[in-house]
Amino acid sequence: MVSANAGKIVEGKIVQIIGSTFDAEFPEGHLPEIYNAIKIDSDYKNVKLHLTGEVQQHLGGNRIRCVALGSTEGLVRGMKVMDTGAPxxxxxxxxxxxxxxxxxxxxxxxxxxxxxxxxxxxxxxxxxxxxxxx
Structure with missing residues (x-):
């Protein structure tokens, strides 16, 4: 189900990282739209990470697959991601x-x-x- 909350920032978490893609899970009813920008701004274990991803696929089970628009080095499962609500x-x-x-x-x-x-x-x-x- 695609969210009707276009333009609102919704938080999810990374559940899988495969090369230059990552999967993220979002709350029920808040699945980002295809092509939405997903932002990751983290200071996990004193490693600063600023990455943008783009939603490419809805996987089911409130999960999406994103292509990273930068290096995925430093991404870990459980890291917070934010749907910007816009491409x-x-x-x-x-x-x-x-x-x-x-x-x-x-x-x-x-x-x-x-x-x-x-x-x-x-x-x-x-x-x-x-x-x-x-």
Missing amino acids: VTIPVGEQTLGRVFNLLGEPIDGRGPVIATETRPIHREPPAFSELSP
Whole structure:
């Protein structure tokens, strides 16, 4: 059952880690939507970990499978995860032209932060041909 609580942060826990994927369990009725961003911010055994994952599959039994958008080194079963209630988004617009970003939309070109007025989900329909400019 997919949650009707879109936009609300719901907490779950990691139940399995397999390579670059992890499975997490959430409370009944609060299963994250496919493509939602799952955040892990932990200080487990004095090891700081900040990781974003993306929901790829509903496994049943209130469990999801996520692909990690970074290294899974340091993940352990029982670690808390948070459903952000929204997909991964990236900045768009004139401010992004000529910039280099990682897959989370964070600038990696050493030119400082991007002050974007608009962000868009990484999974969306492509723009119509009429919206493209030469």
